[in-house]
Amino acid sequence: MTPRTAEPVWLGLDVGTQGVRCVATDRTGGTVASGAHPLRGTRDGVRHEQDPRQWWTALSSACRSAMSGVGTRPVRGLALCATSGTILLTDSGLRPVTPGLMYDDARAADEARRVADAGERLWARLGYRPQASWALPTLLWLLDRHGDDDGDGVRLVHQADYLTGRLAGTPTAVDSSHALKAGYDLDTEHWPWDVTDALGIPAAVLPDVVRPGTAIAEVGPDAATETGIPAGTPIIAGMTDGCASVLGSGTFAVGSWNSVLGTTLVLKGVTDHRLHDPLGVVYSHRAPDGNWLPGGASSSGAGVLSELGGPADLDRLTTLAEARPHRPVVTYPLFSRGERFPFVAPEAERFTLGTPADDVDAYAALLRGVACVERLCFDYLDLLGAPTGGTLTTTGGGARNTYWTRLRATLLGRPVTVPHDADPAAGMALLARAHESSLADAAARTARDAHVVDPDPDAADVLTEGYLALVGAWHDRGWLPTELAAHARERSTR
Template identity: 55%
Template sequence: MSGRTIEHSVWIGIDLGTQSVRAMAVGEDGEVLGAAGRPLAAHRDGPRHEQDPEEWWRALAAATREALRDVPPSRVAGVAVAATSGTILLTDAHGRPLTPALMYDDRRAGAERANEAGAAAWERLGYRRMQPNWALPKLLWLLRGAPAGVRLAHQSDFVNRRLVGHEVATDLSNALKTGVDLIEERWPVEVLDLVPAEVLPGVVRPGTRLGVVCEDAHRQTGIPAGTPVIAGTTDGCAAQLGAGAQRVGSWNSVLGTTLVLKGVTKELLHDPLGVVYSHRAPDGSWLPGGASSTGAGVLTRDLPGRDLGLLSVRAEGRYGGWPALGEGRLRAQAGHLPALLPPAVTYPLVSRGERFPFDAPDAETFTLGEPSDDVERYVAILLGAAFVERLCFDYLGLLGAPMDGEIVLTGGATKSAYWTQLRADVLGRPVTLRENAEPALGMAVLAGGDPSRMIRTRAVVEPSGADLREPYLRFVGELERRGWLPGRVANHARERTTR
């Protein structure tokens, strides 16, 4: 980690997201001394998703000014920015935007040219192929007819340049989807002869000092001039840093609208399905992970207008505290505990198609069993998401990833104690909850903070002993029967569940 280390230091973490900018000033003990956010507008039309880069800067400046309102300037020791992965634009030589920003999920470009040129490189890097929404396909698309002298800027590059007042290198994490060679930590010129060399920025590891805040940026943002600006990372990696999942074998599972898993391995994982890709950590280890298309977003779609908090309470009353199946039936006969297991499970796809733990563009939501009311429909969705999470871990284990470390749960789903207990039961592992796991906190840590002091544990939830193996294996079998889940993966999940 970089940045000044002085007594009573404060680090600034900035999360430049899709819908908003979040700035946070964090002290050495993890206390949030100031935080603020500003919304961002987006322009969507089918596969098109754009934002105005200038709005990023205006929103960032307003958020940091508010977050630092009560922080003495002398205490500010560093700043780092997280950004959405795969969001890019073209600028001129002075950093002024020449195009709108193409956001992380803009799919107007095709990946054929990038994959044809880089097949061997992408195979070596473990993810096998690029997707149309990755940054390199979008860069090739933007460069058609572009004037001479243009520069590529990732979302974080654009604001970091404004902070320091001169050209900056990009970080390896944000450059992953642009095709950077994470093993040799350079642009693969044998592939990127598709792109003029002068278009590409230099590359550095996250945590590298890029420069210091310039006077002009100080006037606009309130960040003291001379504050070290540290190369950040993508928002997913920032969340992982904020969760404290930084040791080999530890994992961060983020369950919000969709499910994202990220962990730490010593060696680079190679995935034959191409659904897992790895970032590079500041210390040189690897951060493998994947993003599923399943998640809590299905709750608002399938249960519109319902009080989800009330449904959670009712679900816990009906199914909570379930013990192992055999014991549960005996104790229920005595009227002590509910013996019911959920009668249904839903595969909760937020949109058509799955991307992790398998690649199935035609996958669609289904329900096994017949929910009779809203409580059963609610529990079916929660259980399905927990099963997908378990299957993700099963697949990562098949690839050789270590699984012996801490599992940290973050995201909106952790607000439900019932869902958290259910996930611990399905995983058969203790799960850890943090007091604060925002990406902005992860960036404050990367800027120079001590994670052992700044990251606080809220609770550790132990599995209750519930036996959910049989419904999980039925769920796995159905995914295989429909042709979405490869047999090798399904068989490994069965072996890991029954051993």
């Protein structure tokens, strides 16, 4: 009797701020096995760094855990997502010359002004304006300080291609999604050489770029030993973590959006055209199927809750907050100085409107604050003319808190769908499967399990009161443009 061939799996790797996750999925997207490993970094004001070698250690550990549950199943491919705009310099052998400067490290403010001036026409055409935390200004900052550290020269490496290079045992191309914040032109699909020349960036510093979903390498023998992933496994170019969440959540239709509530709040949607944003806070990635994925990442999010204790503490606070009515007390929940989306304010800091009665009230004020930022994001997208009436899904660690999700649904005035097993790693596993057919085919084969959280009409007025108070405070501090503040107030009356 011929033995039955084991069903194959595809791996999705997600490198986030606080940890790395690896999932192995079958043809329908069902999770076969998974593994995770934590990360830590260094924050000090606008500085935020991580050790790239720690990324590899954590990735190897997470993959070994997942592979222990895969058994004899063949691995047909993998794709990897990472944080958007996180970069480092390496030598030609992929050895780090610098720490990894994270996506919200904002030390390159002077360099951002140089970038804005050098590429003024390019940024106007692309519809966004690079910020101090973006990879291109950060690259200038790094080159000014480390460009001569190695006689063989240095290379720009994103978090994603550092890790795919370690998996392959040789430097790999980066996907265009991760390259966007380094200035890569998604229209022409080339580096803007006139801009990089004007900025004094040698061409040899910049990596090759491919579209997401392109096969870029195979897992090498050394990485196979460290990770447990079989040598020869195809490595498929991935996307940023926010884009990966869009794929994992099943957000494919124009007008649909996915809100990722992790360490930061990341919003991505689907349009059939590029959005042009005069503030430059909304930027558009290109989806593998040709549509556009506009959105942005705030400096607020669930990261602020880490100050309140561990999971047991947060569960206690949630249970107690759920038993109380909402109040208009609200905290603008920045966990580092400066805001990136839905407005740019490098000087922005956390503040609270009203006086929390106790630790439970202070906790609820933070949850309400994140929901207020999310609502302002949608108000701004509406102001830009983006279609926002499709489905809204939410993923990330914060989406597991049903109390918080209902609060967000109430403030947004719309149902929110919470997919199960639809994190960025699942999105990357889907992209790996799509390499063998198409994204549409892989998505159609994916079985989706989700539940819908409806708004609470009884809490809508008090939550809106807190939101409008926060809009006024942002505007009074000079952070929020008058047009957006007025639009937010006008939409609240509809």
